[in-house]
Amino acid sequence: MSDPRLSRLLERLPQLLLKSEAGDLEYYGRDWTRRWTPAPLAIALPSTTQEVQEVVRWAVTEGVAIVPSGGRTGLSGGAVAANGELVISFERMNRVLGFDSVDRILTVQAGLALEALQRAAIGHELIYPVDFAARGSCSIGGNIATNAGGIRVIRYGNTREWIAGLKVVTGTGELLDLNRGLIKNSSGYDLRHLLVGAEGTLGLVVEASVRLTDPPPASNVMVFAVSAMDDLMQVFAACRRKLKLSAFEFFTDRALEHVVAHGAQDPFEQVSPFYLIAEFDVADEAQQADALEVFEQCFGNGWVNDGVISQSSAQAASLWRLRESITESLAARKPYKNDISVRISAIPAFMQAMRTIFEREYPHYDVVWFGHIGDGNLHINVLKDDATTDAMFIVECERVTRLLAQTLAEFGGSISAEHGIGLVKKGYLLGTRSAAEIAVMRGIKQVLDPHGILNPGKVFDGAGVGSRE
Ligand code: MLT
Numbered sequence: 001m002s003d004p005r006l007s008r009l010l011e012r013l014p015q016l017l018l019k020s021e022a023g024d025l026e027y028y029g030r031d032w033t034r035r036w037t038p039a040p041l042a043i044a045l046p047s048t049t050q051e052v053q054e055v056v057r058w059a060v061t062e063g064v065a066i067v068p069s070g071g072r073t074g075l076s077g078g079a080v081a082a083n084g085e086l087v088i089s090f091e092r093m094n095r096v097l098g099f100d101s102v103d104r105i106l107t108v109q110a111g112l113a114l115e116a117l118q119r120a121a122i123g124h125e126l127i128y129p130v131d132f133a134a135r136g137s138c139s140i141g142g143n144i145a146t147n148a149g150g151i152r153v154i155r156y157g158n159t160r161e162w163i164a165g166l167k168v169v170t171g172t173g174e175l176l177d178l179n180r181g182l183i184k185n186s187s188g189y190d191l192r193h194l195l196v197g198a199e200g201t202l203g204l205v206v207e208a209s210v211r212l213t214d215p216p217p218a219s220n221v222m223v224f225a226v227s228a229m230d231d232l233m234q235v236f237a238a239c240r241r242k243l244k245l246s247a248f249e250f251f252t253d254r255a256l257e258h259v260v261a262h263g264a265q266d267p268f269e270q271v272s273p274f275y276l277i278a279e280f281d282v283a284d285e286a287q288q289a290d291a292l293e294v295f296e297q298c299f300g301n302g303w304v305n306d307g308v309i310s311q312s313s314a315q316a317a318s319l320w321r322l323r324e325s326i327t328e329s330l331a332a333r334k335p336y337k338n339d340i341s342v343r344i345s346a347i348p349a350f351m352q353a354m355r356t357i358f359e360r361e362y363p364h365y366d367v368v369w370f371g372h373i374g375d376g377n378l379h380i381n382v383l384k385d386d387a388t389t390d391a392m393f394i395v396e397c398e399r400v401t402r403l404l405a406q407t408l409a410e411f412g413g414s415i416s417a418e419h420g421i422g423l424v425k426k427g428y429l430l431g432t433r434s435a436a437e438i439a440v441m442r443g444i445k446q447v448l449d450p451h452g453i454l455n456p457g458k459v460f461d462g463a464g465v466g467s468r469e
């Protein structure tokens, strides 16, 4: 370690695992956005909470910024380290610490992968229901940082709903033990919820106690092909009225083309502009009959022009692949991602407004729409053409995102539904949040991170270490 600051860190913590090879800086300094060139000072891989606290105290003394790092599957640049920061990777803090069968609470370290957590829950005949395609690589700490949502929010809500307690290291190295698994706790501000979705700017989550729940009954999946945008919500209303939904998702013909090229099986003979995938309980014959009734109703009313109901779990998995592999099928093209939300009732009018903007502003790009339409959350991935440089592409997409942000403000929506603000969306925060709200957020940051060392420049610019202001 040639940097004297790192030598002093190792004097404080001789056992701390530090990495600073070029390949490590590159690997740990970026997330799935791949827009910024990673340039961290080094990577610390603590194995205990005490080590995390000591690293934070060192960072305060040295004036070094910290970027917390989980699975780095983020899509907003929240885990990017491009300015000489120390990355704290939680990959060695990945243990299940305990299970309380009365409270049905699993306590885990922040670096545990979501899929490992889900498996641990199943080991206790329960489930942790938050789920999305990055489950194998993302960590629960990262999920908490962005209040991750995913495909079953319609039934189970976002990560926040499942967090019973958090242990957090603040920007002064203090350890806070928040809520301690209590169901009822009316003792002032619930700081736990401030940390959820704070993108590592208020504290470093080292431990989480998550609630588990009963496994759901058997489910089926149906996919509909839809011609008219207006019919999407008719199908949603019919499904919601009659079925016990656990997911209701949407994608377009553009998305289908990419996933099929990536190996998914197209169940339809004809192309349709829109597709819906619904997952619902089939606990008994009555629920199965309800599903068939809805299926027929959608055809009878002319809302759908084709449809398929899964007949086996293998077929359900194959249908899910149409939706779940969209992100992966587009990744090599480095899409520009919008991740927006409006109230569900505003979806039809908002989609129409967006369509007008995108058709006018992006005539030459491949615009791929998909997302969690049953939660009012749409993803728009824009793919550049060969004639446009990466830099020009970003400039153009940012211009169009400003128009999108204005439309969102008119609809009372959000510029980030579930990916977080990070670096990518911070220029559009005003609009989703008022100036007064942002001022309160800055005040909170000042209290929990007075030296501005925790993930500075993410969510908003501030007076922190390495800030661009
Ligand atoms: C998804 O729901 O598949 C992702 O959150 C969306 C994306 O990759 O843009």
Ligand code: ZN
Binding pocket: 150, 371, 372, 379, 418
């Ligand atoms: Zn999503």
